[in-house]
Amino acid sequence: MSYYAIFTPFSGHSTKESQKKEADKPTASQPQILDFSPPWHNSFVRSRKMMKSNLHILHPVMQTVLNIGYLTFSPVVLVDLTGCRASGPVDCKSLQNKMAVECKRTEDRIMNTWFPKVIHLLTSYETLKGVKEEKLDSFYDCASTLISNQLKSLLQSSIEELVNHFDPSNGQRLPLFRMALTFDDEKMEIYPTLQDLEAAILEIVNAISNTLQVRLCPIAI
Structure with a gap:
C-alpha cells in the first residue's frame, strides 16, 4: 500500500492578509454604509442659484418696498378718535359719517404718495433687468403679496386702535355720544338705542376694512 502526502507552501504573510480580509468583512450586526453623496459645495x-432665481422675496427691491411701507404706514391710523371725547357729545350717525370721510381722505393720501413710489420701483429698468421674462409673473405675485400683507397690517392696527377707544378700563378715551330720553305713549325710551350705537360702530369698522381694497387691483401688474 502506498501513501502520498501533499505539501502546500506555508507563508505567514498570506495568513495575515487572509485574517485581515476576514476582519474587514462587514458582519450582520455592523452593516456596511456606502456614502454616495456629492460634494456639498x-x-x-446649485441651491443658491435656484433660490436667487425663484425666491423673489430676496430681491433687493422687496426690501426697499418693505422699508417704504414701514415708514409710510407706521404713523398712520385710518380713524383717529383721540380728540373725540374732548370735543363733547357727538351724534353716532355723525361720527360714522365723519370716520368714513376720514378713511377716504387717508386712502387718497396714501394712493397719491406711497403707491406711485412702489409702482415706479417695481417697473423700473434697474429692477427688471435682473428678472427673467418668464419669471415676471411670479416676481409681481411676490411683490403683490408683500404689499397686501403691509396693508392688511395697517387695517388691523387701525381696527385695534378703534377698539381700544371703547375699553371700559380707560374712561378717558371713551367717546361721548349724544343721547335723548323720550317719553311717548306712556313709554320711556333712549334714542339712539344701544342697537343703533352698535350698528354705527360696526359701520366704522366696515369703512376701515374696505379702505384700499378696490384700488389694490393695479398692484398685481
Whole structure:
C-alpha cells in the first residue's frame, strides 16, 4: 500500500492578509454604509442659484418696498378718535359719517404718495433687468403679496386702535355720544338705542376694512 502526502507552501504573510480580509468583512450586526453623496459645495452653489432665481422675496427691491411701507404706514391710523371725547357729545350717525370721510381722505393720501413710489420701483429698468421674462409673473405675485400683507397690517392696527377707544378700563378715551330720553305713549325710551350705537360702530369698522381694497387691483401688474 502506498501513501502520498501533499505539501502546500506555508507563508505567514498570506495568513495575515487572509485574517485581515476576514476582519474587514462587514458582519450582520455592523452593516456596511456606502456614502454616495456629492460634494456639498456643488449642491450649495446649485441651491443658491435656484433660490436667487425663484425666491423673489430676496430681491433687493422687496426690501426697499418693505422699508417704504414701514415708514409710510407706521404713523398712520385710518380713524383717529383721540380728540373725540374732548370735543363733547357727538351724534353716532355723525361720527360714522365723519370716520368714513376720514378713511377716504387717508386712502387718497396714501394712493397719491406711497403707491406711485412702489409702482415706479417695481417697473423700473434697474429692477427688471435682473428678472427673467418668464419669471415676471411670479416676481409681481411676490411683490403683490408683500404689499397686501403691509396693508392688511395697517387695517388691523387701525381696527385695534378703534377698539381700544371703547375699553371700559380707560374712561378717558371713551367717546361721548349724544343721547335723548323720550317719553311717548306712556313709554320711556333712549334714542339712539344701544342697537343703533352698535350698528354705527360696526359701520366704522366696515369703512376701515374696505379702505384700499378696490384700488389694490393695479398692484398685481
